[in-house]
Structure formats: C-alpha cells, structure tokens
Amino acid sequence: MANLKNKSFIKIKALFFICFAISLILIISANIILASNKDVLIKNLNHNLFKQVDAENIFYLPPNFIIIRKFSVSGSGDKKILSLPFSIAFFSLPEFISKKHLRIFSIYSDRAVLDPNTLADFLKDDFNRVLELLFKLPRQDFKLNLRQITAGVLENRGYPAKGNFYLRISKDKVSLSAKAGDNNLALNGKISQNLFIADNLKFKNQNIDCQLKGKLKPSLAQLQGFIILSDPASKRKDQTSIFILDIDSSIKFDFPKVEVERLNFSINNNPVRLTADISISPFSCLLRIVSDFRSLETSKKSELKNIEFSAKLSSAAKNSLTADGKLNIDVLEHNRGSLPIDELELTLKNLLLNFNEFPILRIKAEAINLFSRTNTNAYNIDLTNFRGKLDSLNQPLRRFKFTSSFYGGLIFGKGSLKMLDFIPVVQTVAAMKDIDSNRLDGVLVHFSKTYGKLSSQMYLSSYPEPVFQGRMNIKNGYLNNFEFLKWLANLFGIPSLKKIDFNTASASFKADKEGVGMYDMNLDSKDMEIKGFFKLKEGDFVASKIFLSFRKALLQKSAKFKPLLRLLDKNQDLVKFNFQLSGKLSGMNFKWLESEFKEDLRKGIPNFAKKGFEVKISKAIESIAAEN
Amino acid sequence: MLRNKFVLLLGVLFLLFTVLGKAGAQRQDYQLAKDAVKNGDKEFALMHFSSVLKNDPDQNHRQEALFGMAEYYYLARDFPDSFGSLNEFLENYPDSKLRPVALFLLLEISENFNNDSLSKNIEKQIMDLKRIFLVFKEAQEYSFKSPLGLDYKLIYYIDKIEFFIDGQLKKQILY
Numbered sequence: 001m002a003n004l005k006n007k008s009f010i011k012i013k014a015l016f017f018i019c020f021a022i023s024l025i026l027i028i029s030a031n032i033i034l035a036s037n038k039d040v041l042i043k044n045l046n047h048n049l050f051k052q053v054d055a056e057n058i059f060y061l062p063p064n065f066i067i068i069r070k071f072s073v074s075g076s077g078d079k080k081i082l083s084l085p086f087s088i089a090f091f092s093l094p095e096f097i098s099k100k101h102l103r104i105f106s107i108y109s110d111r112a113v114l115d116p117n118t119l120a121d122f123l124k125d126d127f128n129r130v131l132e133l134l135f136k137l138p139r140q141d142f143k144l145n146l147r148q149i150t151a152g153v154l155e156n157r158g159y160p161a162k163g164n165f166y167l168r169i170s171k172d173k174v175s176l177s178a179k180a181g182d183n184n185l186a187l188n189g190k191i192s193q194n195l196f197i198a199d200n201l202k203f204k205n206q207n208i209d210c211q212l213k214g215k216l217k218p219s220l221a222q223l224q225g226f227i228i229l230s231d232p233a234s235k236r237k238d239q240t241s242i243f244i245l246d247i248d249s250s251i252k253f254d255f256p257k258v259e260v261e262r263l264n265f266s267i268n269n270n271p272v273r274l275t276a277d278i279s280i281s282p283f284s285c286l287l288r289i290v291s292d293f294r295s296l297e298t299s300k301k302s303e304l305k306n307i308e309f310s311a312k313l314s315s316a317a318k319n320s321l322t323a324d325g326k327l328n329i330d331v332l333e334h335n336r337g338s339l340p341i342d343e344l345e346l347t348l349k350n351l352l353l354n355f356n357e358f359p360i361l362r363i364k365a366e367a368i369n370l371f372s373r374t375n376t377n378a379y380n381i382d383l384t385n386f387r388g389k390l391d392s393l394n395q396p397l398r399r400f401k402f403t404s405s406f407y408g409g410l411i412f413g414k415g416s417l418k419m420l421d422f423i424p425v426v427q428t429v430a431a432m433k434d435i436d437s438n439r440l441d442g443v444l445v446h447f448s449k450t451y452g453k454l455s456s457q458m459y460l461s462s463y464p465e466p467v468f469q470g471r472m473n474i475k476n477g478y479l480n481n482f483e484f485l486k487w488l489a490n491l492f493g494i495p496s497l498k499k500i501d502f503n504t505a506s507a508s509f510k511a512d513k514e515g516v517g518m519y520d521m522n523l524d525s526k527d528m529e530i531k532g533f534f535k536l537k538e539g540d541f542v543a544s545k546i547f548l549s550f551r552k553a554l555l556q557k558s559a560k561f562k563p564l565l566r567l568l569d570k571n572q573d574l575v576k577f578n579f580q581l582s583g584k585l586s587g588m589n590f591k592w593l594e595s596e597f598k599e600d601l602r603k604g605i606p607n608f609a610k611k612g613f614e615v616k617i618s619k620a621i622e623s624i625a626a627e628n
Numbered sequence: 629m630l631r632n633k634f635v636l637l638l639g640v641l642f643l644l645f646t647v648l649g650k651a652g653a654q655r656q657d658y659q660l661a662k663d664a665v666k667n668g669d670k671e672f673a674l675m676h677f678s679s680v681l682k683n684d685p686d687q688n689h690r691q692e693a694l695f696g697m698a699e700y701y702y703l704a705r706d707f708p709d710s711f712g713s714l715n716e717f718l719e720n721y722p723d724s725k726l727r728p729v730a731l732f733l734l735l736e737i738s739e740n741f742n743n744d745s746l747s748k749n750i751e752k753q754i755m756d757l758k759r760i761f762l763v764f765k766e767a768q769e770y771s772f773k774s775p776l777g778l779d780y781k782l783i784y785y786i787d788k789i790e791f792f793i794d795g796q797l798k799k800q801i802l803y
Contacts, residue, residue, distance in 0.1 A: 539752050543787070543803060580786045582803040584756050589803075591762040591786035602764060610764050618761035 023062060030060040048133065051075060051122065064093040066104075075118040076125070083113040084146075106143040112165075113150045124280055128255040131218045135194050142169040151180060182206055194218060201225070206232040212247065221251045231419075243268050256280040267291070283321075284314035306330040311348075319355040323348055345371040359395070363388035368404075380442030383411070390417070400428075409435035409453070415460070425463040432456040437474050452477015452505070465513050471520075473506035479523075488548070493560040500525050514538070527554040529574075534581075542588050544581040549574045564601060572596060592617075658689040661696065665777040673776060674700045691721050695730065696775035703776070707737045728757055729772055729780045732791040732799055751801050760784045 034041075038058050045053040056070035071084040087109035095103050123130065144167040151163065163180025174196070176187040183205045189198040196216040201223075203210040212225030230241040246266045252259040260276035272291040278284070289309040311325025329344040350366035365386040372379045388402040396418055403412035415428025434453045441448035458470035478501045479485055489497035500523075507521040517535030532546040555561040555575055565575075578593035592598060605613055661676030673696060680693035694717045701710035714734045718727065731754045738746040760768050772780040781792040791799040 541752075541755065541803060582786050583759060587756075587759045589760045589762075589784075589786055591760075592764075598764075614761075614763040614765065617763045 027060060027062060034058045034060055034066070051081070051126075052078065064091050064096075065089070066091060071109075075115075075122045079115060079118040080113075081115055081118045081122050084109045085112075086110050103140065105141055106145070108145045109147070111148050111150070112146045116151055127280075128218055128253060131216075131253075135191070135196070135218065137169075137191075139172060139191075140169070141171070143167065149180070198223070206230075214249075219253050221249070221253070223247065223249045223251075245269075282315050285312070287311050287313060287325075316352060317354075317356075319358070321353040321355075323351040323353065325351075343371075343373040345369075347371070355393075359391070359393040361390040361393050363390065363402075378442075379444075382407070382442070402430075406432060407435050407439035409433050409455075411435075413458075420463065423463075427461045427463075428459070430458045430460070432458070432472075437477060446482065449480050449482045450474065450477065450505075451480060452502075467510070467512045469508070469510040469512075471506065471508045473504055474502075475504055477502060477505065479505075492555070493558045494554060496554070496557065497528075500528065515541075517543075527551045536585060540585040542581050542583060542585050544588075545593070546579055546581070548577040548579075550577065551575075564604075572600075590618075657683060658693065661693070661775070665696075665775070670700055670703070670776065677775070691717070691724060692775040694720070695724075695726055698730070698733065699774055699776040699778060702733050702737070707740055711737050711741075726772060726774070726780075728754060728770075728782055729774070729791075731757070732782075736799060754789060754801055755803060758784060760786070762786055 035058070038055065041058070042053050042055060052074040054070075054072050054074070055068050057068070059067040059069075061067055066089040068087040068089060069085070071087055072080050073082045075081045087107060089104045090106040090108075092103045092105055095101055144165070146165040149163050149165055163178060163183070165176075165178045167176045168174070169191075172190050172192055174187070174189050174191050176185070178185040184203070186200070186202045187198060188200045189196055191197075194217055198213050198216060201210075201212040207229060209228040209230075210225070212223045214221065214223035214225075216223075225247050227244040227247065228241055229244070244265050244267055246264070248265070249263045250261040251263070252261055256279055258276075258278040258280060260274060260278065263274040263276075265272055265274075270291055272289065274287070274289045276288070277286040287310065289307070291307040306329070308328040309325065311323050313321055313323045313325075316322045325348050327344075327346040330342065347367075347369040348365055349368070350364075351368075352362075352364040354362040354364070356362075363386070366384065368383040368386050370381040370383075383404040383406060386402065386404040388400060390398050390400045392398050398417045399414070400417060401412075401414040403410065405411075409432060411430060411432045413428050413430025415426060415430075418425050433455050435455070437447050437450045437452050437454040439447075440454070452474040453476065454472055454474045456470055456472035458468065460468045478499060480499050482498075482500075485497050485500060489495055502523050502525040505521075505523040507518040509518050510516070515535055515537035517533060519533040519535075521530060521532050521534070523530040527550065529549040530546065531549075532544065534542070534544040534546070536542055552565065552573055552575055555565055575597045576595040577597060578595045580591040580593055581588045582591075583589040602610075657676045657679040661673045661680065664670070664672035664676060677693040677696045677700075680689050681697070694713055698710050698713035698717055701707070701713060711734065714730050714737070717724070717730050718734070721727070724730070731750055735747060735750040735754065738750055762768070766785065768784045770782045770784075772782075774780060779792075779794050781795075783790040783792075787803050789801045790797055791801075
C-alpha cells in the first residue's frame, strides 16, 4: 500500500515536472520568439504610430501576460513623448490558441513619464494622422490604465504633475478619465466609421469648469457646450466668474490648415463671434473676433458695448509670433463717467512676441497707435520702435519695462501687471524726454499751439481706481494763438499776447474718476507770468483759478488799459489779474479775484460807476467767451 | 323769418355770455386762490388753483396754478404729487423764471426718494442754468415770491449756489 502511494507520488511529481518543463519550454520558446520578433513588432508599431517606438525587453508570462520594460515613443529629434518603465499587456489566450491572433485587451502601466512639449509638437504635426489612427482601431474591447503618470516639466513653464489615465473601449462605446493634480478630464462617447460622437466631455479644475458635446471627424469638429472660468482667489465667484455659454462651433481640418468656420458663444450673456483661418505649420492665423456686448451682468463695472479684434498672426523665428492687428472697443454711454470715451482703437504694426527666454516675453513693435474718441474730441497716440519686456509670465505678478520713440523724443518706463478677478491691474511709472510738445496735439488739442521740448514723469494705475498723474515741463518754447491767450489778447486789446515766448512752462496733471486737471501751472515769460490750476470734472464742469501777472510795460500797449493804469500805484511793476472759473466748460462762470490791481481799480472808480463798469466787463468777457 | 332771427340772436348772446362768464370765472378762480394765499388758507388756494387748471384753456394763469399746486404738495410732503406737478411745470414752461426754484424743489424730492442718479442730473441742470460774471460783487442774488406766497432766494457764488425758502437755507450745490 505504501509502495503504491509512493509510486503515485512519483508519477505526480514526474507529471508536474514534465508540465513544468513543457511550460518552461513554452515560456522560453515564447520569449525567444518574442525576443527575435521584437524588432518586427516594434517596426509594425513604428509604422502604425508613425513615430519611433522602442522597448528594451518584452517577456511572456503565463497564462496571458506580456511584460514590457522601458517602452517609449519618441517624437522628432529623438525626444521621448511617452516612457513606460514597466507595463503589463493582457492578451486573449483562447483567441491566440484558436486563431493564432494576439489580441491585447488590456494594458496596465505604472510610473509613466509624459513630455507635454514633445506631445504638443507631435499632435501639432500629426493630429490628422492620430485621428485617422483612432478611427481605424479595431472595434474590440480594450482597456488602458496608466497609473502615476509624471507629466515632465514643461520647458521652463511649470512643475511636474502626477496623474492617472484610464481608457475603456467597449464595442463602439468609449469612456476616458484622466486626473492630474486638480485637473479632471472625463469623456464618454461613441465611435463609428470616421466619426466620433462625444456625448459628454468634461474638464474641471480650480479655474475651469467645461462641458462639451458634439461630433468629431478627421476633417470636421462640431462642438457645443459651456465653459465657466473662475478665479480661485476671488471671494465673489458668482460676481467674478466668466460664463462662456452657448458654445456652437464648426471647425474644419485640412492639415496643416484649420478653418474655424464658426465659433459662437456668449460671455456673461454677451454674444461673441469668432472666425479664423489657421495654418498649423508654419503657424499663421487670420483671426476675427466680434462681440456685441449688451451687459456684463455679473460685473457692475462693465463699460463695454462692442469689441472687434482682427489680426494676422504668424510664427516668426523659433518661439516667436508676429502680429498685425486692430482692436476696436466701443464704450457704453451710461458708463462713460468722467472720461467720456465713446470708442478706443488699438492698431499694432509688426508686433513681435518672442518667447525664447520664457518666462520672459520680449515685445517689439514697429508702430502702435492708440486712438480714442469722446463725445467732444478725438485723441491719438503714436508710438514707434516700441521695445518691451515682460518678466515672469508664469507668475501671477508680472513686471514689465518698455521704451519707445515718441514724437521726436523718447518715452520709457516700468511697471507691474496682474490679473484680479480677470481684470488686468496695471501700475506703471514712465518718463518722457525731449518730446516736440506741439506734436502731442493728438493727446490734447491744446498742445498744437504749444512749442518747445517737453519732458515729463508719469504714474499710471488701474486699481483700485484708474489714476494717471504726473508732472511735465516744457523748456525754451512759446505759446502761439493759445485759446486762453487769444481770449486775453482780445479782452485787454494786446495783440502781442497771442504769441508768448517762455523759458519754462510746467504743470502737474492728474486724471482720475473725479476728472482731469492741471495743477501748479507755472509759465514764466518776459512780459507775463501764469500760475494756477484748471480742473475738468464729470459732465464737463470746470473748477479753476488762474493768476496772471503782466508787466506794466506790456499793458501800456493796450488802449483799453492805459486809462486804468493811471489809477494804479506807480511803483507797481507787475499788474496782477486773478480770476476764478466754474460751471460748464462751454459757458463758464467768471469771478475776478482780489488783487492789488482790483483794489486800486475799486478805489479809483466811484461807487456809482462800479455797476456800469461791472456790466461792461461782464459783457466783454461774455462776448469773447461766446466767440470761443 | 323774424322769429328765426330772434332765435339766432338769442343763441349768439348765450354763447357770448357763456364765454365771458367763463373768463370771469377763471379770473375769479385765480383771484380767489390769491386771496386764499393772503389769508393763509393754503387748502382753499389749492382748490382754486385746481379750478384754474380745469377751467383755463387759454392758459392765462396755468403756470402759476401748476407751480402753486406743486408747492402745496411739497409743503404737505406729498412728494409723488409734487414731483408730478413740478415735472409738468418744467416741461410746459421751460423759460419760466421759476425754473431754478422748481429744480431745487425737485432736487429735494429726488433726494427724499434716494434717487442718486436723478439728483445728480437735477444738480447738473441747476448748475447749467445760469452763467454768472462777478467783477466787484461776491455773488448774484435772485428773489421770487411764489404763487403760494413763499419767498424764494437764489444766491449764485462762483463756486456754489444757495437756495433759501423764507430766509432759511434749504440747499447748497457746490461746483
């Protein structure tokens, strides 16, 4: 009995050994076959993926596993798009035995490394072929599970992110989910011959909540849905979020050309239409965006009515973009406030954006023109040979510097830029040097009559309220036919006042929500001095005090003044004429302020004549003001 | 024939008396309103002003009656009715010398309604109404006696306008 048991045990051992030996032989054979055919397999993959594919080792493990070590897909220049250090592929054993067909139904990989830059280049160059490949994939069940993916550091642009990727194809249904950091992507859809129907494409992170659906063909994408952009730092998300709703798009692909036939959407209930003709390689784009802003309901500070942007963008040297374009903004009438701007137009000529030193952006422009129109005037600013540098593009706070030729002189400055609730916050200090002041007539029409070399220091801030202030001075110039001096020349009957030479003329200026104004005005001339301030408030209301001092010799030339001068103190060399202005700019109130001259006149004119004198002066001022 | 002529004559006389009677009634209404104002009976004055508005197609005293009613409602703090009457007054009589006074009353009412944009608009209208030239004087003064017997005074300085009712400063607008 014991002998029989012993024999059975030996038989089982032998059988086990034989099975083990056969299995070992099969595994070794399979591995030898795999190893010898590795190059053929890789060649096939190379052909299908049209990119360099490589794997260091491929092993077979029973019953239906294939272990792949150091698998990689390389893009142009042998840069690796995807590296999978360790992967397991599951294949259908029955199908392999019965049909001798190796059908992989699942792939699992751990610690994959993805290079987004090379992937972006790959998709840019071969997007159409990738789509065609996806459509040609056999309709069979398949799972791809990539765990702990490291997205390699974006070339100087950010930090590596870890994530997971899961793809499942079941007959014609496709579902995909991916997660990296706080970025979540999910896709459900159906795939058929040359058509992918996306039932639901969701992307969500701290800033973006996006849901799209539609059709995707190798030559056409038609997507509808919405995107909500919110600032995670904002405490008033309901008020500061940007709602991009009712997206309706039709984009044609004929690589390397992409035609955005239609991309319509609404931003916070304001319809936007976008069309573009894009060439991917080399990159160029004809872009046109039109928006009829009704009201930015979530933003009470909305001031926009219409925006139209048209531009021709193209790639120049590596990581550079050139642009010629025009941005036109119409402003809502009820929001014009103290700076009653109807329209703003920005024109860029030969703008070059250079990202080579990313995160530093270098900007060059042959010409930049800023045109604005108010209900009364048009303003025009021309910058030529503009050079700018924007640091820390990848940081919330960006610092910038710029210099540009400006009407015969130079303008230069530096500042900072950050986004707060999606509104740009700009703070800058700038200076102008040796500008031909009369050429600034596009900035302020009165400069057309002011000659001399102008220098200025300025400060501009857009937050918490827009403020533009500074001080300017003009040297060795003259005022020619300046309205105010013409007015005085007529009032006093002194034609020589129409042209005043001066050594220096200086003033501080400030434009804010209260209005625009010039303060500490000081003009020093041989025959006269002007000091004072002039402020234009909301609704074109004026607040001003002007202090004029004339040399007696100048006033002697006036037939109107001669009799009055007799009333003055003979030792008085300077005759001071001070007055205050108020009310509407088009019809200002006038008050003659106290001065020695006025006091002497008061003393010199008998009381009964004062009323007549007052009426005469009033009429004279009124008639001259009416002419102007 | 003679009978027809007599009927015609009677008709003409009836019309004439009706028209003359009505004109007399209007004059009487306005006079009665003035008398009521003199006697301090503002309620009676309101009734007579109302009659003038109803019975005065030729608009002889409509302006005063409308302003008087607006004043009455204003004094009674019936601001909605006063607002309506003042608006009607400003629309129908844009060149009235009482226009600045009407605007000041409207300004106080709009402030009472907490309507900032309307208040701002009215302030602008007041500031835009008159242009002044001050050579030796410090200010220009304008006084009005209103249909309801109130004394209004406006003083225009270079940098402000002051509005007085019966000698009391009611409002100041700074330029």
